[in-house]
Amino acid sequence: MNRSRFDFVVGLFVAIGLLAMVFMALKVGNLASFDSGSGYVLEARFDNIGGLKVRAPVKSAGVVVGRVDSVGLDKETFEAIVRLRITSDYRFSKDTIASILTSGLLGEQYVGLESGGDPVYLAQGDRVGKTQSAMILEKLISQFLFSKAAETPAKAP
Amino acid sequence: MIASIEALGHFITSRVERLGLAARFSGAILLVLWVSIRRTSLIIRELYFSGVRSLSIIAVSGLFVGMVLAVQGYEVLQRYGSAESLGVIVALSLVRELGPVVTALLFAGRASSAVTAEIALMRATEQLAAMDMMAVDPLSRVGAPRFLAAILSMPLLAAIFTSAGICGAWIIGVKLIGIDDGAFWSQMQANVDVRIDVLNGLLKSIVFGTAVGLISVFEGYFAVPTTEGIASATTRTVVISSLSVLLLDLVLTVMMFRGLS
Structure with a gap:
């Protein structure tokens, strides 16, 4: 496997991981409506x-x-x-x-x-x-x- | 009699010596971290071998753990007529505990054992000594990238495990059992705090990644350069990693979640 292929697969992995974190923040936790500064x-x-x-x-x-x-x-x-x-x-x-x-x-x-x-x-x-x-x-x-x-x-x- | 006392003393002093060696090694690896953090191609290679290759086992395990949690949780919750809280139970137990811990245990078995075996074989075939001869620091060329890859991939894998688990619980709870979809998600969102639960869970997995990465590189680096030595070093990595993950989890849980009503 050459280097750019490594880069691509690892990039995909990091993207999936970050997507999972966003899922946890927005869908599981509730960052979107949790804005303690407003109101x-x-x-x-x-x-x-x-x-x-x-x-x-x-x-x-x-x-x-x-x-x-x-x-x-x-x-x-x-x-x-x-x-x-x-x-x-x-x-x-x-x-x-x-x-x-x-x-x-x-x-x-x-x-x-x-x-x-x-x-x-x-x-x-x-x-x-x-x-x-x-x-x-x-x-x-x-x-x-x-x-x-x-x-x-x-x-x- | 005296021989057994001597053996006990030798056992204890050798363990303490090993701990001191591990502490010194941790310091050394932290010192070369700044050098190897700039060699991204090495880190990406290790991220591929320990992170990407663990992806399938992590995602599938997460899915199954979430499904089992949903079945068991529903069984208890429906007795109290609060089956809608299934989302909360599953999400909190995955985000706070099972996600980081089970990911770390699986990672120790899947990736860290391979790292230890690899480095130990490099030691046995004197590749590390050869690197030293060529004025290449084996610690920053071999050790630090693998250590960094463990730190970086652990939170990502834990997030994937948790998300897969929640999807599994959703499949069982909403699609098969028939809990209301809206109640499942809204109760979850109302009771999972981003800072307290999600961020602390990710922090846990970073700490576990650091511990597991350090242990795997250390055990490989100081393995006895024989066939048995490599085998026992690999076993030790898995055993010590798992135990320290569970111990660290207790300490972190007490620090993070005690006294939070």
Whole structure:
């Protein structure tokens, strides 16, 4: 085999390898829609975020409109500060409600945005005023048990 | 009694000596790397022999591994009613672990053993000594190109293995079992991170390529120049490469993926 033939076959090999890497980046991972630099950031404060993770989806009416950028804790009020990066195509009114929801029974948690009727839109850095915390299963169960216990008066021994 | 203690001591000191030799050899090969990186025709030749010739076994193995993962993954996932997550399971296990590791193991068996045998035979037939006589540095003429070819071809082969595996899983999952095509890809894309998963997987395979390349060239270079010596050097290459790949994989996995929720 002469040299140019080596070059050709090795070039083909490298091309296939690079193509596989591009496949992994674009089709398997999601480089195309993973542009963390664009869009605008909203801030929302929750009493409890449950199991919300960074990069969890932000959905409105079931459509993904952004991702969770960062999660932090306010040192004074002990509220969770969640920064949401919203795609710049979508705008939400001032009285939007942000709530932490779960997809399916045991699925991942995401932030749901429900736009209100206010004509003024939220802009970069604004805070979503109304929020609804995550449902914590243990708290629900204990509330249910306590209310049950309150309903039925304890029998005297 | 004393003889056995002596034998144990000799065993340990000889191993440590061998490790020191390997470290010195690694340093020497890194020093000549800049010289041989410019001799592209030599590297392309070695890329052909270790990379291109491994292509078929890598692609076919990847396809089969992906298919098996799809069958086994579906079996478990459908119990929990989340068969759509099959794409995620297959893609993450291939991109993070199986792609780099199985490629490195196959590469050690397919290409590195050949490199060791070749260099060891050059040593036995005194071709290396002849090169030295002609003022050609055998390390930069023979060793470094093969080492570089291993580093360069490993990530490419791992990417091909992973892609073939995902295609295999797609064939089984979507075409044969009947999982929804859109859910298969969208769940995969939503859960595979390019930086955390894909780039770390490629980084792993580069590290494995470095280790396997170094071991194969070293074992060939310092093989005992006899028939048995060549045979045992080839065996040692495969054994040590496989073990060090698995050990390095543990270390890298702990470094890369621990504490990532």
